Amino acid sequence: xxxxxxxxxxxxxxxxxxxxxxxxxxxxxxxxxxxxxxxxxxxxxxxxxxxxxxxxxxxxxxxxxxxxxxxxxxxxxxxxxxxxxxxxxxxxxxxxxxxxxxxxxxxxxxxxxxxxxxxxxxxxxxxxxxxxxxxxxxxxxxxxxxxxxxxxxxxxxxxxxxxxxxxxxxxxxxxxxxxxxxxxxxxxxxxxxxxxxxxxxxxxxxxxxxxxxxxxxxxxxxxxxxxxxxxxxxxxxxxxxxxxxxxxxxxxxx
Amino acid sequence: xxxxxxxxxxxxxxxxxxxxxxxxxxxxxxxxxxxxxxxxxxxxxxxxxxxxxxxxxxxxxxxxxxxxxxxxxxxxxxxxxxxxxxxxxxxxxxxxxxxxxxxxxxxxxxxxxxxxxxxxxxxxxxxxxxxxxxxxxxxxxxxxxxxxxxxxxxxxxxxxxxxxxxxxxxxxxxxxxxxxxxxxxxxxxxxxxxxxxxxxxxxxxxxxxxxxxxxxxxxxxxxxxxxxxxxxxxxxxxxxxxxxxxxxxxxxxxxxxxxxxxxxxxxxxxxxxxxxxxxx
Numbered sequence: 373x374x375x376x377x378x379x380x381x382x383x384x385x386x387x388x389x390x391x392x393x394x395x396x397x398x399x400x401x402x403x404x405x406x407x408x409x410x411x412x413x414x415x416x417x418x419x420x421x422x423x424x425x426x427x428x429x430x431x432x433x434x435x436x437x438x439x440x441x442x443x444x445x446x447x448x449x450x451x452x453x454x455x456x457x458x459x460x461x462x463x464x465x466x467x468x469x470x471x472x473x474x475x476x477x478x479x480x481x482x483x484x485x486x487x488x489x490x491x492x493x494x495x496x497x498x499x500x501x502x503x504x505x506x507x508x509x510x511x512x513x514x515x516x517x518x519x520x521x522x523x524x525x526x527x528x529x530x531x532x533x534x535x536x537x538x539x540x541x542x543x544x545x546x547x548x549x550x551x552x553x554x555x556x557x558x559x560x561x562x563x564x565x566x567x568x569x570x571x572x573x574x575x576x577x578x579x580x581x582x583x584x585x586x587x588x589x590x591x592x593x594x595x596x597x598x599x600x601x602x603x604x605x606x607x608x609x610x611x612x613x614x615x616x617x618x619x620x621x622x623x624x625x626x
Numbered sequence: 627x628x629x630x631x632x633x634x635x636x637x638x639x640x641x642x643x644x645x646x647x648x649x650x651x652x653x654x655x656x657x658x659x660x661x662x663x664x665x666x667x668x669x670x671x672x673x674x675x676x677x678x679x680x681x682x683x684x685x686x687x688x689x690x691x692x693x694x695x696x697x698x699x700x701x702x703x704x705x706x707x708x709x710x711x712x713x714x715x716x717x718x719x720x721x722x723x724x725x726x727x728x729x730x731x732x733x734x735x736x737x738x739x740x741x742x743x744x745x746x747x748x749x750x751x752x753x754x755x756x757x758x759x760x761x762x763x764x765x766x767x768x769x770x771x772x773x774x775x776x777x778x779x780x781x782x783x784x785x786x787x788x789x790x791x792x793x794x795x796x797x798x799x800x801x802x803x804x805x806x807x808x809x810x811x812x813x814x815x816x817x818x819x820x821x822x823x824x825x826x827x828x829x830x831x832x833x834x835x836x837x838x839x840x841x842x843x844x845x846x847x848x849x850x851x852x853x854x855x856x857x858x859x860x861x862x863x864x865x866x867x868x869x870x871x872x873x874x875x876x877x878x879x880x881x882x883x884x885x886x887x888x889x890x891x892x893x894x895x896x897x898x899x900x901x902x903x904x905x906x
Contacts, residue, residue, distance in 0.1 A: 505726045522724070529723055533768055580719040583678065588722055588735035588786065589707040 377532045378499040384427050386501045390605045391510040394498055396612040401494040403616040405487040407623045410479070413486035420493045424500075433496045441492050445485035453478035504528035518590055534574065541569050627695050629654050629789065629820055635674065635689035644670045646844035648689070652837075654789070657821040659831030661859055662841035668824040669715070671841060672792045675822060676712035677701070693790075708739065710790040711783035717799055720779025721767045728770070728778055729754065729763040735786045749785045756811040757781040758804075772799040777808065784815075791815065792822045797830055809833045828859055877903070 381387075386394075405413065424433040458474035504525045511521035542552055545565060552562040585591070630652040637645040644667040652658055662668050673679040674691060677698035691697065693709060701709065713720055725731035732753050736746045754760045757777040762770065767778060776799040783791060793812075797805045812834055815821055823830050831838060838855035840847045849855035856874075874890045877883045882903060890896040 503726070505724070505730075508724065526723070533723070536768070577719060580714070580716075581723055584720060584722055585724070586703060587707055587711060588782070589704050589738035590722070590724075590734075591703060 377535055378528060379503045380429055380432060380500045382427060382501065384501065386427060386497065389501075390608075391502045391507040392514055393605060393608050393612065394502055395507075395510075396609045396616075398494055398498050400612050400616040402491060403620050405490060407619050410483040410486040413490045414482075417486065417489050417493055420490070420497065424493070424497060427497075427501070429497065429500050432500055433493060436496055437489065437492060441485070441489050444488060445481075448481040448485050449478065452481035452484075499528060522585070522590070534570070537573060538566065538570055541566055628652055629694060630675065631690075631692040631695075632674070633690045635687070635691060637670065637674065637679070637685055637687045639685045643844055644685075645674070645846075648844075648846045650839075650846065652790075652820055652822070654820055655817055657823070657834050657836045658839060659823040659825065659828075659835035659837070660839045660841050660846070661825055661828060661831060661855075663826060666841050667844055668841055669794055671846075672712055672794050672822065672824050675790070676710045676792050677706055678712065704739070707735070707786060707788075709788060710792065711786050711788040712792045713779050713783050713794065713796065715795045715798060717772050717775035717779055721775065721782070723768075725767060727764050728759055728767055731767050731778060732759075732782050732785045735782060739786070749787070753781040753785045756784070756814065758807050773801060773804055776800060777804065780808065784811075788819065790820045790822065792824070794824045795826065796823065797825070797827075805829065828856065831855075874899070 404416075408416075421430065421433065421437075424430050453473045453475075454471065454477075456474070456477055458477050460476050461472045461474050464470045464473055507528070508521050508525045511524065512518065516524075545552055545562070550562060550565065551558055552566070553559070628651040630650060632648060632650040635645055635648040636643070648671065650658075660668055660671060670679065677693075679685075679687075680698050693701070698706065721731055722734050725734050729750055732750045733746050736749050741749075754763055757780065759774070759777060759781060762774060767775070770778060776796070780793065780796060796808060796812075800808060809830060812821060812830075821834065823835060825831060832852060835852075838849040838852065840849070840855070840858055847858065849858060873896055874883070877899075878887075883899070890899055
């Protein structure tokens with residue numbers, strides 16, 4: 373498989389695992405978020421991060437986690453533990469100038485943040501070890517309609533093209549004398565001039581690509597010549613989904 | 627019954643008329659070259675022929691277009707794909723984006739036709755060889771140059787083995803050597819495929835076409851012979867591109883050849899003419 377912005381080439385068991393099974397595992401993680409308390413989820417996060425590091429994906433996952441989840445988690449803690457009015461507010465320490473916080477608010481903030489972090493880490497592991505085309509083929513083998521599988525995988529497939537185009541637009545704007553580097557204010561001001569052509573070109577490309585896909589018979593209903601999913605994979609997928617449903621049922625009964 | 631039967635086609639984007647009373651009958655295996663300047667409506671004409679534009683969906687149109695006796699609206703999507711392939715001018719827009727490698731991109735359409743793995747592999751190998759893409763078979767399509775992408779787009783269309791192949795300015799991104807490779811490849815289609823070339827220069831037309839036309843102010847002027855076609859093309863000034871024809875026109879401009887004499891269309895004819903000139 374060739375390089376992709378999110379996909380990292382490798383030969384680990386997770387890389388080789390069928391994308392359909394990985395999708396089911398992701399669904400199981402999503403269900404688990406509402407079953408387990410935040411300490412369990414945080415422990416799971418640490419395990420997932422350690423696993424990422426063992427797959428040489430530690431930096432990839434940690435950096436994205438920091439950028440995407442860091443500000444969100446911080447804001448949650450500040451708002452729910454420190455700012456919102458609550459009956460259980462108490463001093464952070466026994467000092468007269470110490471801040472007040474709500475233990476219940478902190479508990480809630482940690483729960484939401486840990487759910488977000490867990491799903492994000494699992495998703496990053498999924499996209500880093502699953503090439504979009506492998507996912508597309510797997511979905512086709514599962515009998516998912518070509519249009520639906522394309523809808524699911526195209527964002528991952530085209531993200532690299534978008535990144536390159538974005539870089540090309542930035543380069544051409546710089547050569548025309550536009551200042552797109554420097555302070556954050558300068559960068560912010562240059563954002564519309566990058567965003568508008570990027571979106572316009574993306575829309576034009578979308579319609580052209582749809583035409584090309586039609587011209588290549590993509591939506592044809594006849595079976596393509598491809599490998600179908602094996603029986604053990606089907607068992608594995610069903611088992612994972614069954615566990616996900618079962619734990620949700622048990623949780624709701626308790 | 628002709629394979630393509632276009633009768634009195636008129637088409638306008640709002641008030642801007644693009645095609646005016648265009649008539650065309652094409653038989654199986656014919657190679658038509660349509661030459662015209664930028665913005666004269668070649669691509670729109672190609673979109674009509676390929677079924678991308680159909681009556682009543684965009685703009686104002688009148689007239690009729692039948693393919694094998696039926697309008698495009700009567701074709702199922704797969705039959706449409708088997709019948710015609712249109713390769714546009716922008717190479718990066720001619721790939722599906724659903725293939726990890728060049729070989730996959732070529733195989734993509736053939737797989738969708740439900741062909742056997744053996745047949746798909748045969749077509750891929752044939753196309754990669756014909757378009758000189760074997761060395762790039764495992765490359766990422768998004769990492770190819772413009773010329774390589776152009777050859778890939780044309781190759782992927784050829785792998786569908788359509789009845790009609792429409793190429794819009796096929797040589798625009800290619801170096802001279804690649805243009806000649808593509809011309810040689812397209813020559814092999816002669817017996818099996820109806821080819822429509824839309825171009826601003828006459829190089830591909832002179833080497834491939836069996837029929838010629840010029841699209842000017844929305845009207846299609848047909849020419850049976852290359853000479854009459856070249857003379858008419860010369861009237862537009864910018865419609866050059868064949869070194870052989872250019873030399874012939876330059877000699878005529880300097881009164882070194884008779885105004886009424888046929889223009890050379892092959893290197894051999896030009897060499898012979900220059901030899902005669904030198905002897906004289």
